[in-house]
Amino acid sequence: MRRPVLVLALLAGVTAPAAAKTGKKTTDKKAAKKSDKRAARESTKVSASHHFKADNMPRGWQWPPSRTMESVEKTCEQKLDALGVTWQAATREGHVTDAIVVPDMTLGGVQFLGTYTKDRPQMMDCELALAWTSFAPQLHELGVTEVHFGSIYRWTKVRAFGKTKDVLSRHALGLAMDVAYFVDGAGRQAWVGRDYKSGDELLLNVEKAVNDSGLFRLLLTPKNDPISHKDHFHFEANPDFTPLPAEDPLPDDPDRVDI
Numbered sequence: 001m002r003r004p005v006l007v008l009a010l011l012a013g014v015t016a017p018a019a020a021k022t023g024k025k026t027t028d029k030k031a032a033k034k035s036d037k038r039a040a041r042e043s044t045k046v047s048a049s050h051h052f053k054a055d056n057m058p059r060g061w062q063w064p065p066s067r068t069m070e071s072v073e074k075t076c077e078q079k080l081d082a083l084g085v086t087w088q089a090a091t092r093e094g095h096v097t098d099a100i101v102v103p104d105m106t107l108g109g110v111q112f113l114g115t116y117t118k119d120r121p122q123m124m125d126c127e128l129a130l131a132w133t134s135f136a137p138q139l140h141e142l143g144v145t146e147v148h149f150g151s152i153y154r155w156t157k158v159r160a161f162g163k164t165k166d167v168l169s170r171h172a173l174g175l176a177m178d179v180a181y182f183v184d185g186a187g188r189q190a191w192v193g194r195d196y197k198s199g200d201e202l203l204l205n206v207e208k209a210v211n212d213s214g215l216f217r218l219l220l221t222p223k224n225d226p227i228s229h230k231d232h233f234h235f236e237a238n239p240d241f242t243p244l245p246a247e248d249p250l251p252d253d254p255d256r257v258d259i
């Protein structure tokens with residue numbers, strides 16, 4: 001079973017959580033510049049490597065963002081509006097295409113709380129907010145009222161099976177979130193690190209619902225990565241940035257025969 005292992009390795013993120021920065025527009029300009037510089041430097045480091053796997057990125061993803069990506073994100077913002085999410089544009093960090101913050105960190109009526117960042121809103125890509133908002137009805141059905149996460153945006157490479165891969169993590173795209181535990185309506189906490197191994201029903205139900213929903217990429221858990229994901233679930237939005245045919249027309253071919 002070598003192939004699934006390889007695939008999982010490409011999907012994974014990093015265990016150690018880092019305090020993510022808020023992407024508020026009020027961010028000090030100097031700090032933003034510094035962060036941009038760091039991102040650019042790191043970006044060169046990552047992309048210069050011959051091991052860099054561009055295909056670990058979302059379908060059609062490129063940097064800087066293509067017109068299709070911008071248009072997909074515009075649609076994402078409209079969907080968030082239609083779903084009643086209150087959001088604000090934020091300062092982009094790393095390779096986040098459409099940086100936003102949701103000031104009250106409530107998506108679809110579910111409260112998101114940062115373990116290290118308390119109730120400060122965290123910058124993320126619109127697509128991650130949309131995936132969670134779309135999935136919220138199922139969280140309600142399972143009884144989840146709070147999602148406690150370690151981190152969302154981090155400029156980092158993939159870490160899986162205890163090893164760091166030379167591949168940019170989707171945390172660097174603002175598309176991934178590491179969840180440490182869920183809280184249900186009765187106030188019970190279901191911790192991935194403590195309760196998953198004993199078959200906690202809520203955690204297993206969330207895992208199944210996520211994978212059945214198609215709203216996220218394959219969820220990384222202690223089951224499919226017992227080393228680097230032993231204490232959290234790694235969620236990833238799964239946007240499709242493939243250009244529409246209209247954006248990139250095929251050149252005229254005089255020999256082409258339409259059938």
Ligand SMILES: [Zn+2]
Nearest residue numbers: 013014178234
């Ligand atoms: Zn992760």
